[in-house]
Amino acid sequence: MADVPELHLVPNRCGIWSNSVVWTNLDVTSVIKQNDHIECCPVDEHLAYKMEKKALLKKRSAEETKPIPAIYDEEASAASAVPSTSGHFLLFKRVKSTMYSHRAKRYPKLPSHRRDLQIPVPFRTTKAGEDFLLWECASKHILIFSTADKIRLLAAMKTWAMDGTFKVVRQWYQQLFTIHAFAAGKLVPAVYCLCTGKDIGTYGFIFQALLNKVAVLEVNLNPQTIICDFETALIPAIQGYLPNTRVQGCYFHFCQAVHRKVGELGLKARYRTEEETRKKIIMFLAIAYLY
Known part of the structure; x- marks a missing residue:
């Protein structure tokens, strides 16, 4: 069945449905045949590329656990590195709802209350x-x-x-x-x-x-x-x-606590501008290395 073309009606740029059609494969990754729009509203020359990328974004959204914006940014960044496609990648606002929809199909909806949480077997x-x-x-x-x-x-x-x-x-x-x-x-x-x-x-x-x-x-x-x-x-x-x-x-948490205390004591300005104050605070942080 993978070779059987699937019919897709495409809206023209004026926002209304035209009689022009595009035939793609079932995976919607390539255009097999297309009938042109009327002359005043030409077909998007990069339609096949956009459909391919949209299919990829949907696939990744359903299969991966990365945040949706991160997936989009990765694909958009990869597209921008290729001169022939750099200006034709889909806008996030055009694919956001589709990506989140495919993500929702994989992950179960959270219940209203924590007590009702049931972790599915696959998880x-x-x-x-x-x-x-x-x-x-x-x-x-x-x-x-x-x-x-x-x-x-x-x-x-x-x-x-x-x-x-x-x-x-x-x-x-x-x-x-x-x-x-x-x-x-x-x-x-x-x-x-x-x-x-x-x-x-x-x-x-x-x-x-x-x-x-x-x-x-x-x-x-x-x-x-x-x-x-x-x-x-x-x-x-x-x-x-x-x-x-x-x-x-943890030394990192120790340094965080010391700097937080420096702020509480109103010493931040002196730490930035006075060498002697900065030296004493740094020496205090170094005490941990004496153990």
Whole structure:
């Protein structure tokens, strides 16, 4: 059936439907035949190219998880690098609704309330078929995502890093808490946790879920060092569930806190203009290297 042409009526530039037609293949990637518009409203010479790119944008929107604007920007940037097509790429406002429509067909609609959330089976596993939803707690509204291989990676590595981010999560959740392993000089994400809180009980539940999983996998979690920010609830939770681990404050967060305090004390102007003030603050930041 792929060779059977499909008939498409195309609106002319005056905004009304004409009797002119274009025949394309079923994938709408090339024009097989076309009848010209009336002379006062000529056919777009780049119609085939635009239809091909529109089909590509729809395909990527349905298959990828990147934000729709990012997908469009990538394709528009690639088109702009080719002189013959640089001025003929589709405007975002012309394809935006189509792209979002194809994205919506793949992803289930979110329910009105968090308590009604049901994670579909395809989103509980990886593309390789591994279990990805490690633990789900309806009462605490915590979702923990990881794989057996990532848990084994955590067990093998002696240094971890933990951090929470807030801007990327939906309004139902307060933070995305992530656990990373330092492997071969790189920071590798291993565990993703959607949480509604950032208290000791929340972190305790996460660590207990990990300990339950490693018991099944018959490995041990015994990191020598965990690097994290200075959150008052996270540090005691680590010390309670991983008592042999040294907790090390993150230098980046330490510098952030110092500069924030400099602003609170009204020293920003002096830091920018006075060499002695700037020198003392920099020396204070260097204290971390003396440990």
